[in-house]
Amino acid sequence: MSGMPAWLYVVACIVAPLGVGFVMYLGFGAWDRRRRKGAQQAGLPPVDYSI
Amino acid sequence: MWSLTVAGSQVPILGIAALGTAVGYVAGMFGIGGGFLMTPLLIVIFRIPLPIAIGSGLCQIIGTSLVSFLRHRRVGQGEPRFDLLMIPGSLLGVELGARTLAGLANAGNLELGDGSIPWVSLVVETGYMVMLLVVAIQYWRHASQPSDSFQFLRSGPLARVRFGPRIDLPASGLTGVSALVIAYIGLGLGFLSGLLGIGGGVALNPVLLYGFGFPIRQAVGTGIVVLLATALLGTGVHAAAGNVHLGLSLVLLAGGGISAQFGALASKRMSGAALARVHAIVIVAAIGAVAWDLVKHLV
Numbered sequence: 001m002s003g004m005p006a007w008l009y010v011v012a013c014i015v016a017p018l019g020v021g022f023v024m025y026l027g028f029g030a031w032d033r034r035r036r037k038g039a040q041q042a043g044l045p046p047v048d049y050s051i
Numbered sequence: 052m053w054s055l056t057v058a059g060s061q062v063p064i065l066g067i068a069a070l071g072t073a074v075g076y077v078a079g080m081f082g083i084g085g086g087f088l089m090t091p092l093l094i095v096i097f098r099i100p101l102p103i104a105i106g107s108g109l110c111q112i113i114g115t116s117l118v119s120f121l122r123h124r125r126v127g128q129g130e131p132r133f134d135l136l137m138i139p140g141s142l143l144g145v146e147l148g149a150r151t152l153a154g155l156a157n158a159g160n161l162e163l164g165d166g167s168i169p170w171v172s173l174v175v176e177t178g179y180m181v182m183l184l185v186v187a188i189q190y191w192r193h194a195s196q197p198s199d200s201f202q203f204l205r206s207g208p209l210a211r212v213r214f215g216p217r218i219d220l221p222a223s224g225l226t227g228v229s230a231l232v233i234a235y236i237g238l239g240l241g242f243l244s245g246l247l248g249i250g251g252g253v254a255l256n257p258v259l260l261y262g263f264g265f266p267i268r269q270a271v272g273t274g275i276v277v278l279l280a281t282a283l284l285g286t287g288v289h290a291a292a293g294n295v296h297l298g299l300s301l302v303l304l305a306g307g308g309i310s311a312q313f314g315a316l317a318s319k320r321m322s323g324a325a326l327a328r329v330h331a332i333v334i335v336a337a338i339g340a341v342a343w344d345l346v347k348h349l350v
Contacts, residue, residue: 006291013110013290013297014283017304021114024308025121031312 055298058100067299068306070096071111075307079314081330083256084112084119084278085307086249088337091179095344099299101171102156105248106294111304112250112282118308120275128272130222130265136230137237137277141251144238145281148245149288166349176341179247182254183341187334189257194327207264223269237277244281245288252278253334267323 004012053064070092078085086108093104123129155171206225215231236258240251252274259270289295318326 009297010287010290013286013295013300014113016297017110017114017286017300018117020301020304021117021308022121024114025118028118028122028312 055296055302057097057296057299058103060098062097062099062299064302066097067302071303071306072310074303075115075310076314076317077333078115078307079311080318081256081314081326081333083252084115084250085311086112086247086251087179087183087253088333089303089307090248091176091337091341091344093299095340101169101175102152102289102292102294103296103299105152105175105246106286106289106292107296107300107303108248109244109250109282109285109289110295110297110300111307112278113286114304115308115311116250116275116279116282118311120279123272123275126272128268129275130220130269130273131276132218132220133223133233133259133273134276136218136233137240137274138280140234140237140239141241141244141277141281142284144241144243145245145285146241146288148242148247149285149292150245151242152246153292163349168345168348172345172348175247176345179341180338182243182247183334183338186253186257187331187338189261190327190331190334193261194324194331207260207262209258209262210264223263223265223273225263225265228263240274240277241281244285248285248289250278250282 054061055064055067056062070089074085074088074092077088089111090104090108093099093108094101099107152171152175155174156169158170160167160169161173209232210225210228212229212232213227214229216229217227218230219226220228236255240255243249243254244251255274255277256270259265259273260267265273286295321329
């Protein structure tokens with residue numbers, strides 16, 4: 001495949017998508033938090049029931 | 052033009068990324084991995100050899116299923132007992148599926164009139180079409196029912212099978228479900244993964260929703276651990292057989308992982324019935340693509 005030993009290629013085929021998936025999870029988590037925070041800030045302020 | 056060399060042929064990276072993006076969007080919309088679309092489209096559009104399309108498709112599913120697993124674990128969706136019972140059978144099924152694929156790949160061609168078709172293409176692609184047709188019919192049939200029955204199906208036919216030891220599934224509100232039925236579903240799902248290179252979400256979701264009567268939120272979260280386990284084992288088995296192209300898998304993963312998030316957001320604006328109907332239409336389109344590939348072998 002790419003000149004590396006066969007066992008190392010098998011390990012790479014498992015570890016590389018796991019690593020990319022984990023980075024995506026962190027990235028999407030941060031993006032989602034920002035999106036929710038932005039939506040909260042854009043919305044109406046909570047009703048103040050105190051007199 | 053950037054390209055990858057896959058089995059001696061040049062495949063454009065941008066084309067692969069575009070396919071990954073399109074499939075990822077659809078997969079995110081329906082809460083599945085998208086392997087049922089990815090593998091046949093790699094074969095039909097880019098003429099990638101079937102074993103490599105299957106192995107590389109499974110490899111990219113590792114990344115997408117890890118993201119799903121971590122997200123669902125955080126919100127506590129799914130039925131852990133169901134997952135645990137499926138795992139042993141599914142791991143055995145992956146090995147069986149991969150061996151069957153290897154046997155078919157060495158079985159030569161079937162001569163039909165003027166044309167010939169490799170046995171592996173005939174069996175795998177026919178298997179795809181039958182499985183997808185059954186799933187599409189299930190989605191379409193249930194989308195046509197009143198919304199109440201679509202959302203609140205309880206205790207489906209598989210949940211009423213009284214065979215072998217039985218367990219309760221508290222997260223789904225089901226009691227006395229046959230553990231053997233769940234284990235055999237795991238075996239069948241693993242076999243499909245090893246043979247067809249799909250995660251199996253497209254087959255498992257209707258089984259959970261309509262076969263057992265899972266609530267939709269629990270159905271979406273169930274099976275992801277199994278999906279991850281089968282993708283890990285399946286990738287290992289296929290990589291050892293030289294069927295995984297890592298570059299191809301990573302390009303698909305990069306495109307699909309991002310667009311799946313937008314697909315998931317888009318699905319929130321659709322009703323359950325409309326989503327099921329669109330799902331059925333997408334599946335029928337995939338069947339058409341596979342059928343076209345089979346016909347091309349013969350003309």
